[in-house]
Amino acid sequence: MTSLKRSLEADPHASNIASKDFVRSTKSGKVQKITRELYLRQDIPCSSKICSSCLRNAPRDANGNVAPFVLSEKPTGTKRFPTGHYLVPDTNAFLNAMDLFEQKSGFYNVIVLQTVLEELRNRSLPLYNRLIGLTKSEDKHFYVFFNEFRLETYTVREKGETINDRNDRAVRTAVQWYGSHLQTASEHSGRTKDCPAVVMLSDDKENLRRATTANLSACSLKDYVSGLEDATRLLDMISASQRGQDSRGLATEQLYPDYYPMSKMMTGIRAGTLHQGVFNVSSYNYLEGSVRVPAFDKSLLLLGRENSNRAVQDDVVVVEVLPKAQWKAPSTKIIEEETLNKDENADTEEGEGESVVTEQERRALQEEVRRIHVKNLEGRPQPTARVVGIIRRNWRQYVGHVDITSSSKVKQSRRQQTVFLIPMDKRVPKIRLRTRQVDELVGKRVLVTVDSWDQDSRYPVGHFVRSLGGLETKEAETEALLLEHDVQYRPFPKSVLDCLPQQGHDWRVPSDLSDHGWVGRKDLRDKLICSIDPVGCQDIDDALHARPLPNGNLEVGVHIADVSHFVKPNNAMDMEASVRGTTVYLVDRRIDMLPMLLGTDLCSLKPHVERYAFSTLWEITKDADIVNSTFTKSVIRSREAFSYEQAQSRIDDEAQTDELTQGMRALLMVSKKLKRKRMDAGALNLASPEVRVQTESETSDPVDVKTKELLDTNSLVEEFMLLANISVAGKIYESFPQTALLRRHVSPPKTNFEQLTNQLKVKKDLELRTESSKALADSLDRCIDPREPFFNTLVRIMATRCMMSAEYFCSGTQSYPEFRHYGLASEIYTHFTSPIRRYADLVAHRQLAAAIGYEGLDGSLHSKAKLEGVCKNINVRHRNAQMAGRASIEYYVGQALKGRVIDEEGFVMKVFSNGFVVFVPRFGIEGVIRLTDLAMPEPESVFNAEEYVLEVSGSIQVRTELFQKVVVRISDIREASTGKRKIKLELVRQ
Numbered sequence: 001m002t003s004l005k006r007s008l009e010a011d012p013h014a015s016n017i018a019s020k021d022f023v024r025s026t027k028s029g030k031v032q033k034i035t036r037e038l039y040l041r042q043d044i045p046c047s048s049k050i051c052s053s054c055l056r057n058a059p060r061d062a063n064g065n066v067a068p069f070v071l072s073e074k075p076t077g078t079k080r081f082p083t084g085h086y087l088v089p090d091t092n093a094f095l096n097a098m099d100l101f102e103q104k105s106g107f108y109n110v111i112v113l114q115t116v117l118e119e120l121r122n123r124s125l126p127l128y129n130r131l132i133g134l135t136k137s138e139d140k141h142f143y144v145f146f147n148e149f150r151l152e153t154y155t156v157r158e159k160g161e162t163i164n165d166r167n168d169r170a171v172r173t174a175v176q177w178y179g180s181h182l183q184t185a186s187e188h189s190g191r192t193k194d195c196p197a198v199v200m201l202s203d204d205k206e207n208l209r210r211a212t213t214a215n216l217s218a219c220s221l222k223d224y225v226s227g228l229e230d231a232t233r234l235l236d237m238i239s240a241s242q243r244g245q246d247s248r249g250l251a252t253e254q255l256y257p258d259y260y261p262m263s264k265m266m267t268g269i270r271a272g273t274l275h276q277g278v279f280n281v282s283s284y285n286y287l288e289g290s291v292r293v294p295a296f297d298k299s300l301l302l303l304g305r306e307n308s309n310r311a312v313q314d315d316v317v318v319v320e321v322l323p324k325a326q327w328k329a330p331s332t333k334i335i336e337e338e339t340l341n342k343d344e345n346a347d348t349e350e351g352e353g354e355s356v357v358t359e360q361e362r363r364a365l366q367e368e369v370r371r372i373h374v375k376n377l378e379g380r381p382q383p384t385a386r387v388v389g390i391i392r393r394n395w396r397q398y399v400g401h402v403d404i405t406s407s408s409k410v411k412q413s414r415r416q417q418t419v420f421l422i423p424m425d426k427r428v429p430k431i432r433l434r435t436r437q438v439d440e441l442v443g444k445r446v447l448v449t450v451d452s453w454d455q456d457s458r459y460p461v462g463h464f465v466r467s468l469g470g471l472e473t474k475e476a477e478t479e480a481l482l483l484e485h486d487v488q489y490r491p492f493p494k495s496v497l498d499c500l501p502q503q504g505h506d507w508r509v510p511s512d513l514s515d516h517g518w519v520g521r522k523d524l525r526d527k528l529i530c531s532i533d534p535v536g537c538q539d540i541d542d543a544l545h546a547r548p549l550p551n552g553n554l555e556v557g558v559h560i561a562d563v564s565h566f567v568k569p570n571n572a573m574d575m576e577a578s579v580r581g582t583t584v585y586l587v588d589r590r591i592d593m594l595p596m597l598l599g600t601d602l603c604s605l606k607p608h609v610e611r612y613a614f615s616t617l618w619e620i621t622k623d624a625d626i627v628n629s630t631f632t633k634s635v636i637r638s639r640e641a642f643s644y645e646q647a648q649s650r651i652d653d654e655a656q657t658d659e660l661t662q663g664m665r666a667l668l669m670v671s672k673k674l675k676r677k678r679m680d681a682g683a684l685n686l687a688s689p690e691v692r693v694q695t696e697s698e699t700s701d702p703v704d705v706k707t708k709e710l711l712d713t714n715s716l717v718e719e720f721m722l723l724a725n726i727s728v729a730g731k732i733y734e735s736f737p738q739t740a741l742l743r744r745h746v747s748p749p750k751t752n753f754e755q756l757t758n759q760l761k762v763k764k765d766l767e768l769r770t771e772s773s774k775a776l777a778d779s780l781d782r783c784i785d786p787r788e789p790f791f792n793t794l795v796r797i798m799a800t801r802c803m804m805s806a807e808y809f810c811s812g813t814q815s816y817p818e819f820r821h822y823g824l825a826s827e828i829y830t831h832f833t834s835p836i837r838r839y840a841d842l843v844a845h846r847q848l849a850a851a852i853g854y855e856g857l858d859g860s861l862h863s864k865a866k867l868e869g870v871c872k873n874i875n876v877r878h879r880n881a882q883m884a885g886r887a888s889i890e891y892y893v894g895q896a897l898k899g900r901v902i903d904e905e906g907f908v909m910k911v912f913s914n915g916f917v918v919f920v921p922r923f924g925i926e927g928v929i930r931l932t933d934l935a936m937p938e939p940e941s942v943f944n945a946e947e948y949v950l951e952v953s954g955s956i957q958v959r960t961e962l963f964q965k966v967v968v969r970i971s972d973i974r975e976a977s978t979g980k981r982k983i984k985l986e987l988v989r990q
Contacts, residue, residue: 039149043057044145047070084197089116108140109196116167138494275295278291279312281427286336288301301382307322311390312429328381333914397449403422415436429460432457433462441467445468445471496572499572528639530640532642534644539592541560541605541833544558547663552622556667558615560834570860586888593836603835607641614632614845617629651713675715684825691707726829741870744819748822753770783795794907911960927984929987931952970985
């Protein structure tokens, strides 16, 4: 209900008050009525540079300045609107065509109504964030008009009117007001003939009809785009559903089951008959999915397309558990879509010759069932389930390439063709596209958006966004992996760069100790401080020092770049850093969280220059016991910036006896004792395949791949960074028990280790104990094969994959026992030591500064809800950065081995009924060797699942078992399914 309480006054600055009534239910089940007053104004500007009256009446800031007007005085014209035009899209236009609005070839001078912005936020937060980004772009001229607060455009909801209809009417009202308002402004300026049109964009037929009836300028997306110069390319970017390409008549056959209504799903979840979780697809079998839910120890299996029911990787789904008689063991067969479903016709009409499961898929699933029955594996089944609904689609933009076999071989000029896009991520199904640009897109990396996945379509339907460049070109492949892992790689906008110190690279720590910058800081410039980092490191976050004390103990300091001095809460740079979350390290480049001026200069603890720091100082005994610890803002002057190798050489050189070297030796001595204490407490020494790609300095082309060598100095730095993080975690939790930003590592469910435990028992008669981190650490130490030194590392790599991911969290959301970091065997932990490259550390710096009384804490860091949002984002960003880094290494390893053939030792990590996975330590890679790679046609084989043995007979005699050492021939091949250059492994000998 809405009512106006004061009549219009002559003063344009006067407010007119309206009220809105809301009804909501409380947690106790009671109904609560809320009344909110709206102050309607006449001074909210149109922001067109044509209008002088709005410029006179617009609100001013404290300095008497009006915010710059956004909309151009002479906007671009088209054939239909030759005098220029402003666009006013409705919500559906942004929902269906955000990609269009981001294009540089069109869609300038856009009026974003408050009504539309709020509705978009409720419908799609990712699209809302993209639109907010456009409103901040100075080039695009997007203006947010607060029509809900302007008296002439505020729209009262009528009795019996739906919210959607009211919002559509609000859009038309705003378009009508803008048109008449600009006409008046043009008359006053004497340029009536040049008045730009105000054009409503919508794909809602009823909204368009009513706009036309009211004599408003209105277009559908398709009609508007058709009049633009770049129409051919832009038309491909309109949502498939809006182009009507899926209207196939009334008698279409439903291939997938209906989803349950939302009310039924929520009731079932509360009753425990239905379960909610995230849908994941197997990397080895695209027909097998899984969902982890709290009610079951093991993940629920979803076998086949029908049970997955249009769920896509990472969707939040609701599943129903199938009867126990239908429970099955996880698949032991490699099933790849490109092998089974080659040469499919993308133009096949749903309901006309298309079924949810192809004959090849049905045969593969039946063979799997027969194998299970023959081997009598009923003792190892997992619960199976089917998807009955989608809570949230986590669809994103996908990168892939056009399947050339799905396109017409006949030249069809600019007629639309239907083709398949094969995503780079094998877990994502093929996507149907309608495009006029098939010839241009073949052989290219292509970015697409999924629009829908209806019941009558075996595959999802999407639309073209843009081409990234040719397959295997360095720039296209790098941009592809950044997009695939949602890495924010755009240049920093001007608003962010404006937050940097005006002195730029000439900024210096004030020489005058009475300067404000010195207030509350400790002068540590006399300490013999150094940094130890990888070769070529420019963003130096941390530095260390140690010196003997008169009582025989040591003073040890960890000094961290004081990023919070330069990045203030809630400014543009802070907001950008919070979105990026972390710096991303690729083989050939670094995607910074902060502008380079800070990351590699003003914040970086470079040698021989004074820098602001945040220091943690301990008094430590020679036995590595902490006597006391203090935290202080400081000024330091690092003496040297060592690489790990240089630091190790300096420590080992007995001729070096200077104080700096002696301090480094003391640090190394204490670090070894700290590590021993951690290991005794149950910290895990896990492993991951880490390699370093050597590139040419000028071209960044890969020339060689080497395994990373870990030195004592690597461990030295790690131990003191861990100690600093643990010390800071305790301090900020003590001061802010409800809102400390911490990091935890949940202990993995025992079921995660079941398979590895059984494999070690069966193959090596070794016991893996998992009741605690200490038990696991001790048993991993005992997993040794005297004949093969690498075996222990292999087991640690496999154990790492059984772990849960560590995560950031807000202390008030968990009980103290849940704070524990399982891998580090620490009761409490946070990240403090890398604020240049991690946003979590920057938050910890602000909390620590407040905890020691250096400065007050920003209000946003007192809010548990806001911190939960920060943690959620940085958890995703951290994981994406790791995946992007690994994908970059994988790409460059493939390029380094391009054209080469190498025989190398490897180890069997996994055995299937039709192939096996081999890990090659030298290159840190793993690959699948299928039976069809051994001989063609596929040879006969017997798979013993209990003993993890695959015996091949017939044209070739091979016996392969888990953990077996083999020699493989490594070459490179461009994978047909993803278009990526991959390593191909061939078995040479066992």
